[in-house]
Every structure is written in C-alpha cells, then in structure tokens.
Amino acid sequence: MPKEVVLPELAESVVEGEILRWLVQEGEALKKDQPFVEVMTDKVTVELPSPLEGVLLQKLVKEGDVVPVHAPIALIAEPGEVTAPISDKKPSPAPSVQAQEERSIVEPGQVAEDDGANLSLFKPDGKPEQIKNPFTQVAAPSAAQSTPVAGASGRVIAVPAARKLARELGLDIAQIPGSGPHGRVRVEDVKAYAQGGTQAQPTTPETIGPKPPATGFPPPVQYKPPKGYENLETRVPLRGLRRAIAQQMSASHLYTVRTLSVDEADLTELVALRERLKLEAEAQGVKLSYLPFIFKALGVALKKFPALNSSLDEARQEVVLKHYVNIGMAVAAENGLIVPVVRDVDRKSLLQIAKEINELAEKARSGKLAPEEVSGSSFSVTNIGSIGALFSFPIINVPDAAILGVHSIQKRPVVNERDEIVVRQMMYLSLSFDHRLVDGAEAARFCKEVIRLLEKPERLFLEAL
Structure with missing residues (x-):
C-alpha cells in the first residue's frame, strides 16, 4: 500500500517548512535516502532524503506551500506495488487559511495533525499510526477560554493555519487566547489579537452577524500600481529566504x-x-x-x-x-x-x-x-x-x-x-x-x-x- 511521507522535525525549534523545489517528479523511481524535495526552514535549505525505495506516486503539496511539521507531503509506492495511473494534473493549490482551519479542528479522541509527538517520517496511507492522543489529557475549557492551552508536548494547541498566520504577523502564539475546542487557537483568535489584543468568540448562532469595526493594528496597505504603468512591473512571489527575512524583521520591529x-x-x-x-x-x-x-x-x-x-x-x-x-x-x-x-x-x-x-x-x-x-x-x-x-x-x-x-x-x-x-x-x-x-x-x-x-x-x- 502507498505510504504517506510527512515533513520531519528537522530541528527542535522548527515547526514548519516551505517547499522550495521538488527534485523528483511523479512516476519517477526513488532510492532509499535519495534527496527528493528541497525544504527551507528558518533561512536554512535542506534536501529531504526518501525514507524508502519505490516510486513517487503523488506530490501532496506544491512548491511555495508552507507545511507544518508532521504534515503529509507525498505518497510513495513501494517497489513492485501495483499502483493507479499517475494523474497528469498539477498539485491542487494550497487550501485557504479558513479551509486549513476547518480541516484541523480536533474533537476529543482524534489526533491533531501538527500537535502529535514522535510521529515517524512516513505512515501507511489511510491508516494513521496509533499515537497517544495529546488532547485526552487536557480538560475541556469553557467556551470563553482565557489563556492559551498547551498540549502534552508542551506546545500551544493551535491549528496550523493559525500558527502560520501568527508567524507571518510576528505574533507569539503563546500569548493568543484560544476560543476553539479545548482552547485551540483559531485563525479568528490570531486576527482578533492582532487587531486589538482581544479574544475571538466561539462560533455560535448568536455570534453570527454584523461585526463592529476592528480597532488596533490597521490592515496591511493594499498596493496598486500607478495608472498607466500596470504593464511595466514585474511581480516576484515572496518566498524562500526573502519571506523568512521579512518575518524575522517584522517580529523584531513589533516586539x-x-x-x-x-x-x-x-x-x-x-x-x-x-x-x-x-x-x-x-x-x-x-x-x-x-x-x-x-x-x-x-x-x-x-x-x-x-x-x-x-x-x-x-x-x-x-x-x-x-x-x-x-x-x-x-x-x-x-x-x-x-x-x-x-x-x-x-x-x-x-x-x-x-x-x-x-x-x-x-x-x-x-x-x-x-x-x-x-x-x-x-x-x-x-x-x-x-x-x-x-x-x-x-x-x-x-x-x-x-x-x-x-x-x-x-x-x-x-x-x-x-x-x-x-x-x-x-x-x-x-x-x-x-x-x-x-x-x-x-x-x-x-x-x-x-x-x-x-x-x-x-x-x-x-x-x-
């Protein structure tokens, strides 16, 4: 059965990595320990070795995506394994911040994708390993959780999208109160904290409706080219080292x-x-x-x-x-x-x-x-x-x-x-x-x-x- 390869924990403080470049294409053979993808973490670029020999069946993320540690990035089929034909379509775009959050909400008895400890580099596709649930040791908080809650691993419980957004805004995730299940920090919590340091309310029928204007940090300035010069500009994605530098400089300025x-x-x-x-x-x-x-x-x-x-x-x-x-x-x-x-x-x-x-x-x-x-x-x-x-x-x-x-x-x-x-x-x-x-x-x-x-x-x- 094809196996899921996850982004390993490359260093103690690394919580995510940016996929810079795929070194092997779908359908190509892989040898064990052969570099197959280039990842950037904290300004350092590393080539990840394949954990096993086989065929790169599918790339689950595309170049430029920022992926949390322990998240799946590829499917590898073992030698001689009968596999379905490789799809010609390109990797689907990274889900929106909101979609990532919805997919990441964990109920009691489930395992959080980015908060589990001691995940191996790969696991059988569709058959998650039996891992101790960190949330079974955390008491359910009230709807208005006042302080961030740490999981059994010691990390603040947060959805990957919220953790990513906090890093981009230069915010300390440990300071952001969570309003999700079990005190989980959601995207709305990060946005609310950035706008005024207040806590987002849990999503209930009573909270759906018009919201008062935000206070605190103003939204980022929206760039518009001068009229008549729209075709005289080149746009380069903010990726790799330049994005890491921008995040570090923003954190220094804000904190x-x-x-x-x-x-x-x-x-x-x-x-x-x-x-x-x-x-x-x-x-x-x-x-x-x-x-x-x-x-x-x-x-x-x-x-x-x-x-x-x-x-x-x-x-x-x-x-x-x-x-x-x-x-x-x-x-x-x-x-x-x-x-x-x-x-x-x-x-x-x-x-x-x-x-x-x-x-x-x-x-x-x-x-x-x-x-x-x-x-x-x-x-x-x-x-x-x-x-x-x-x-x-x-x-x-x-x-x-x-x-x-x-x-x-x-x-x-x-x-x-x-x-x-x-x-x-x-x-x-x-x-x-x-x-x-x-x-x-x-x-x-x-x-x-x-x-x-x-x-x-x-x-x-x-x-x-």
Missing part, C-alpha cells in the same frame, strides 16, 4: 523597543597587531580579519554586562540571562541576509574563532548551513563596514537583546591628549538594544568596555573569561 547608541574606537594599535599576526595565521591555514578580535572583545564584555546577553520570555514574563556567549554574524548571501552562529566564543582562541567565522560565512554563501548553525545566538554582529557604510541602525536579531554594527576602519584626523592633530585608524560602532532589557547607561558602558579592549588589543590576552 522590541529598539534604541541606538553610537560610539567610535581608535583601532590604530589593532590594525598594527593584526598586520603582525596575519602571516602567522595564514601559515596555519586561517584568514585573520578584524572580526575575530571584535568577537573576542565581546566575549569579555558580555560577561561583565549580562543584560546585553539576555532575552525576554514574554510568555512567562521572565528575563533570561545566558551563561554562554553565542554570537550570530550577519552574512550577505546571494539571496539575502543569513545569520549563522559562532558558539561558545568566550571559550575559544582567536584562531579558533577566525576559522569558524570563515567556515560559516562560506557555508552561508553556498547555502550549506545546517539548521543548528543558524539558531541559538545570544548576541549578534553585523559587519556593514565590509561594504563601506559610515554607520547604521542595525535591526535586532530577535530574541537577542542587542546587535552591534561594526563599520569601515578609516584614517581620520584626531586631536590627541597633547592637542595635536594626528591621523588615526578610526571605526564607528552602532549598538541597537532592546530598551526593555537594557538601560541606556548600561549600553554605553558596554560599548566603552568593548572599545577599551579593542584600542589596547593586548588586553584581550590578559582578561579572564
């Missing part, structure tokens, strides 16, 4: 109180030190840029100013102070910005950091990053100076508390302590921070500590981490 602090550093001594060490690093096969020195300085400064190395857990109203330094670095890839993470910067040598920076940057540009290599940052850096901008206002990589923009090193005239005008190697630093977590004075002191270490780089080898 941080972003503030900017700008300072400058005299890197004349650092430029000289790097020049002396560059050839020795190359002899060990490592390209030594200025970025490893900056990461090393951040490893020291973040231990002294832990608020800059924190996150806000809004669902539990707790500030999370991190006892590790994982620095995300913005890399300009061909299709957009990617932020791979250098882990445990505070415990690595200068050359180790340099080597990892080079390797991750190359992986980012070639599209070979693994999901775990773009998650888990505690602070971020954007090296806009490599392109040449004077200074910038970086966007915080949520859920980090701050991001440091480092800019080009330029020779500029500076007045020294003897009132002499001298030429020095100067660089601007721009620190964006979430003012809910970091006070302005603390941000300024943090920048001064980073500058202190960079201006006298030998201190980097003396400071205890």
